[in-house]
Amino acid sequence: MAQDIDEARTQRYIEVQQSAEFGELRAKFRRFVFPMTALFLAWYFLYVVLATYAPSFMATKVLGNITIGLILGLLQFASTFAITMIYARWADRELDPAAAKLAEHMEGGSLS
DSSP, rough: OOOHHHHHHHHHHHHHHHHHHHHHHHHHHHHHHHHHHHHHHHHHHHHHHHHHHHHHHHHHHEETEHHHHHHHHHHHHHHHHHHHHHHHIIIIIIIIEEEEEHHHHHHHHHOO
């Protein structure tokens, strides 16, 4: 009995994963996340490269003992928070409604 339920559940998950709606949801997620990740990694590696190969530039004082390296380091934190907020707003607006629709169809047993 329990094995039959597990098999039915497994089959249902496979159907959902192969559905057009799930494919669209996954593509929508990837279109946002992959470019954002690439942008952040490029920004992060720029900081690391500058710290490694341009230490005199990073040590340039801007105001008192505040250096360009310190400013760029703090901007790393700021950009992480900004990306998190941007993603949360985007997911609320774009991803969550599509996921809710998919869940509704999944529970109702009708997938396209």
